[in-house]
Amino acid sequence: MSETTGADVKRPARWSRRRLRRRLPNILILLLLTLVAIVSLFPLYWLFATALTPASATIKLPPELIPSEPTLENFRNIIKLSGQGKLKLPGQVIAMPRMLLWFVNTLALALISTGIHVLFDTMAGYAFAKRKFPGSNLFFWMILAALMIPGQVTLVPLYLMISEFKLVDTFLGVLMPGLADVIGIFLLKQYIQTLPSELEEAARIDGASEWQAFTRIIIPLAAPAMAVTAIFAFQRYWNAFLWPLVILQSPDKFTLQVGLSYIYNSEFGTNYGLLMSGAALASIPMILFFFAFQRYFMQGLRVGAVKG
Amino acid sequence: MSATTLPLGTRIAKAWHRHKWSYFFIAPSMILFGIFIGYPVLRAVVMAFQKVTLRGSTWIGLQNFRDVFASQLFIDSMWHTFIYAFFVVAAWITSSLIVAALLQPLANRFQSLFRGAFYLPYVISIIVISLVWIWIFEPDYGFFNFLLRSLGLPRVLWLQNPDMALWSIIISTVLVVPGTGVVLYSASIGSIPRELYEAAEVEGANGIQKWMRITVPLLKPTTLYLMVIYTIAGFQIFERVYIMTGGGPINRTTTIVQLIYMTAFSDFNFGRASAQALILFAIIAIFSFFQFKVLSTDVEY
Numbered sequence: 001m002s003e004t005t006g007a008d009v010k011r012p013a014r015w016s017r018r019r020l021r022r023r024l025p026n027i028l029i030l031l032l033l034t035l036v037a038i039v040s041l042f043p044l045y046w047l048f049a050t051a052l053t054p055a056s057a058t059i060k061l062p063p064e065l066i067p068s069e070p071t072l073e074n075f076r077n078i079i080k081l082s083g084q085g086k087l088k089l090p091g092q093v094i095a096m097p098r099m100l101l102w103f104v105n106t107l108a109l110a111l112i113s114t115g116i117h118v119l120f121d122t123m124a125g126y127a128f129a130k131r132k133f134p135g136s137n138l139f140f141w142m143i144l145a146a147l148m149i150p151g152q153v154t155l156v157p158l159y160l161m162i163s164e165f166k167l168v169d170t171f172l173g174v175l176m177p178g179l180a181d182v183i184g185i186f187l188l189k190q191y192i193q194t195l196p197s198e199l200e201e202a203a204r205i206d207g208a209s210e211w212q213a214f215t216r217i218i219i220p221l222a223a224p225a226m227a228v229t230a231i232f233a234f235q236r237y238w239n240a241f242l243w244p245l246v247i248l249q250s251p252d253k254f255t256l257q258v259g260l261s262y263i264y265n266s267e268f269g270t271n272y273g274l275l276m277s278g279a280a281l282a283s284i285p286m287i288l289f290f291f292a293f294q295r296y297f298m299q300g301l302r303v304g305a306v307k308g
Numbered sequence: 309m310s311a312t313t314l315p316l317g318t319r320i321a322k323a324w325h326r327h328k329w330s331y332f333f334i335a336p337s338m339i340l341f342g343i344f345i346g347y348p349v350l351r352a353v354v355m356a357f358q359k360v361t362l363r364g365s366t367w368i369g370l371q372n373f374r375d376v377f378a379s380q381l382f383i384d385s386m387w388h389t390f391i392y393a394f395f396v397v398a399a400w401i402t403s404s405l406i407v408a409a410l411l412q413p414l415a416n417r418f419q420s421l422f423r424g425a426f427y428l429p430y431v432i433s434i435i436v437i438s439l440v441w442i443w444i445f446e447p448d449y450g451f452f453n454f455l456l457r458s459l460g461l462p463r464v465l466w467l468q469n470p471d472m473a474l475w476s477i478i479i480s481t482v483l484v485v486p487g488t489g490v491v492l493y494s495a496s497i498g499s500i501p502r503e504l505y506e507a508a509e510v511e512g513a514n515g516i517q518k519w520m521r522i523t524v525p526l527l528k529p530t531t532l533y534l535m536v537i538y539t540i541a542g543f544q545i546f547e548r549v550y551i552m553t554g555g556g557p558i559n560r561t562t563t564i565v566q567l568i569y570m571t572a573f574s575d576f577n578f579g580r581a582s583a584q585a586l587i588l589f590a591i592i593a594i595f596s597f598f599q600f601k602v603l604s605t606d607v608e609y
Contacts, residue, residue, distance in 0.1 A: 029410050030418065036407060037425045040485045043440040044429055046451060050443060059449045062458070120336040127333035134323065139334060146345050150544055150592060152565055152585045156572045157348035157355065180344035185337060210329040239433035241547055246573065257435045261551060264439060272443045279436040290431040294424055297431070301491045 044283075051075065051277040058273045074277035081268060082259070082278070085252040098251060099281065102259040107285075109171060109255060110237035113178055118230045120179070125188025126218050130197060140189075143182045151242075159246055169249040178243065181236075184229040187300075191225035192218065228300040231293050238286060256282040352582045360578035372583035382584065385562040388474055392481075392563065393542030399482035400538050401531065404489025409523070411494050423494060427487030438551035441480040442467065445552075470560040473553050477561060480548065489534050496530040497523065532603040536596050543592050564588050 050058060052070040055077070078099055085101040087094040096104075127133070128140050158177050167173035199221070203213045219226070241257045248254055254262060260278055268274050290297060314322075356372055358365040376382050407426065411419050429437065444451045445466035453463040466476040500523065508518050546565035549555060555562035555570065562570075564584065572581035 026413055029413065033407065033410055033414075033422055036403075036485060037422060039483055040426055040429060043437060043444065043480075043484065044432065046444060047436065047440045061449065061454070063449065063451060063454055120340070123333040124337040127330050131327075131330040131333070133327040133330035136330070139338060142346070143341065146341065148593065148596075149345070149349060150540070150585075150589055152544065152568050153352050153582075153589050154345060154348035155568070156578050156581050156585065157351040158344065159572070160351075160360075160578065161348065176340075177344040180337075180340040182337070182341060182345070210332075214333070235431055239435075241433065241435055242569075257433050260435050260439065264442075264551065272446065272449075275439055276443065279439050283432045283436050286431045286433070287428070290424075290428060294427075297427065298420075298423065298491055301427075301488055302495050 047276050047283070048280055050272055051280040053273060055271065055273040074273040075281065078263075078274045078278045078281070081274065082263065083251070087252075098254075098259065099278065101252060102254050102256045103281070105171070105253060106238060106255040106257075106282075109175060110234050113175055113237045114230050114234045117179055117181060117184060117233050118226050121181075121184035121229060122188050122192075122219065122222055122226055123214070124185045126192050126214060126222070128185065128189045129192035129195075130200070130218075143185055146182050147186070155242070155246070158243075162247060168247060169253060170247075171253065173247045174244050174255075178237065178240065181233070184233065187229055188222060188225050192222050195221050224299075227293075228296050231289075231296050232300055234289070235286065352585060355579050355582040356586050358579045360582075362576070365579070368579070372580045373587075375580055376583050376587065381559060381562065382567065384559065385564050385567045388561060389543055389545065389563045389565075391474065392478055392545055393539055395478050396481050396542045396545075397535060397538045400486045400489055401534060403482070403485045404534070405493050405527070405531075407485055407490050408493030408497055409519070411490070412497050419494065423487075423491050426485050426490045429484050430487040434547040435551060437484075438480075438548050441476075441548075442552055445476055445480075467553055468557060470557045473557060473561045477545075477548055477552055480552070486538070488537075492530050492534060493527060496527050500526050528603060532599065535599050535603065539595050539599065540592055543588065543595070 049065070049067055051074055052072075053064055053067040054069060054071050054073055057064055057067075057069070079097045082098040082102075084095055085098040087096055087101055087104060128136060154177075162168055162173045162177070165173070167176075195218070200213050200217045203217050204210075208216065239257060240255070241261075244255045244258050245261070248258055251259070251262060260275075260282055263269070263278055264275060355365070357367060357369060359368050359371075407422075411422055414422075447453060447463060447465055447468065450466070452466060456463055464472060467473050504522050504526075505518055508522060513521065544565055545563050546569065549561050549563050549566045550569070553561045555566045565588070568581050568584045568588070571577050571584060
């Protein structure tokens with residue numbers, strides 16, 4: 001107390017020697033962590049710095065650590081040079097640069113997958129948490145066992161199945177296998193278990209159907225856990241690479257990640273300004289997404305850790 | 309008692325009537341699970357014992373497994389995967405533990421700022437990250453060779469030199485502190501009761517003793533969890549290799565998943581690819597089991 005008032009009266013005392021000595025360890029820690037964070041974030045910084053540097057200055061020595069003449073030239077070029085694509089909607093075809101087309105494809109796939117995924121996981125999580133039924137343990141153990149199986153085991157059989165269904169190079173072929181993701185069920189079960197059952201019972205007594213009890217009582221109460229599940233699902237679908245790479249063949253259907261590897265393997269693969277601006281376009285939505293939902297990301301990580 | 313005397317058909321009908329909504333709620337997930345996880349797993353197991361072509365398949369017993377283990381490329385890729393996983397797990401556990409410990413004395417706003425900063429690279433796709441590293445590793449204009457030149461050192465062919473490429477991929481992974489580890493360690497350190505440290509101080513323990521005797525042992529559950537998930541992630545390394553080197557130069561960076569991908573989608577040898585995938589699964593299962601055994605000796609607060 002007295003120290004605070006003392007600092008108010010005598011302003012230079014903020015950095016009195018005693019205080020400095022007390023704070024010095026924390027200041028050193030802060031500096032050290034800042035240094036580590038700079039190294040960790042450097043690739044991300046270099047991505048945007050290169051994307052904003054004019055193509056002629058990218059291959060110059062020494063490199064410009066901070067773009068001296070930032071420009072959006074690379075962004076304009078990558079959109080132009082990615083080629084013209086066609087967005088096929090029912091009833092009409094819209095021509096647009098492929099980069100934008102990939103953006104639309106990725107967004108649509110990620111949003112649809114996330115929506116279905118979260119609805120199904122919440123339904124199953126609710127059933128496992130609140131309802132007793134024959135076989136519930138068996139089904140739940142099957143889900144837990146599936147969490148152990150690496151995706152590479154199912155990769156080849158899934159590819160053969162999708163080609164037998166004649167769904168290679170279709171969005172449906174990308175979408176469907178990705179929906180069978182069971183970790184969300186686990187997370188939602190854990191959360192819904194902690195909710196009181198009285199509201200649900202009361203709704204039933206008032207004549208609500210089982211479906212109404214689910215949509216009007218459970219969904220609003222489970223919303224925070226659903227949000228966490230949705231955020232991680234969206235991130236996963238947005239960044240998915242191997243499965244879309246295996247299934248998609250025509251460039252007009254690519255997702256952003258597959259499109260980036262396509263550009264890298266094309267004639268523009270060594271034009272790093274172009275490449276980085278494409279990579280930046282693919283990342284900006286995820287970065288904004290992270291800043292918007294940072295709290296949920298941090299929560300989700302900790303919930304996931306409860307398993308261990 | 310009376311229920312058991314009813315005919316079986318009636319009992320099933322009654323149970324169905326009672327539980328049909330429960331089955332309705334799990335049905336969508338379970339159907340997807342059966343079609344896209346359960347069935348493919350069984351099919352992978354069967355295919356591992358078959359010669360599979362797009363025209364049909366014939367049973368060949370253990371031939372695929374014999375071929376896999378006889379292949380020098382498989383042994384090499386196994387070795388590359390182990391080296392990668394070992395260094396990445398060791399570096400990630402160490403760096404996230406140290407960063408989390410350094411975060412602890414700081415004010416809350418700094419803590420959450422740094423946690424966000426360390427997690428940020430992990431929301432970006434590995435494809436993007438790998439492309440940036442290709443650019444950083446570029447021989448003539450890349451950032452790393454610029455640094456070496458400024459220090460008066462000769463340039464390094466990071467991804468082109470067969471003896472260097474795997475290490476470059478490891479460097480690109482370990483230089484970025486893992487966000488998950490920082491967040492989880494920092495939460496666990498925060499939940500260690502202060503009294504333990506105060507008691508230790510009364511008994512004259514110094515900082516290092518407190519760290520080794522209290523903090524590290526109490527973080528064991530978190531360490532176990534992170535080790536398991538990082539080991540699994542390490543064994544499954546694919547995207548970085550696929551983008552940065554494609555397994556080259558001269559197969560010196562081929563990892564197991566890269567090999568599975570090439571066996572399946574370049575050679576179209578689906579049976580052998582399934583055998584490789586099952587071997588990977590077995591290795592992951594054995595390692596996870598082993599880590600649980602070694603590390604999960606009971607920890608109590």
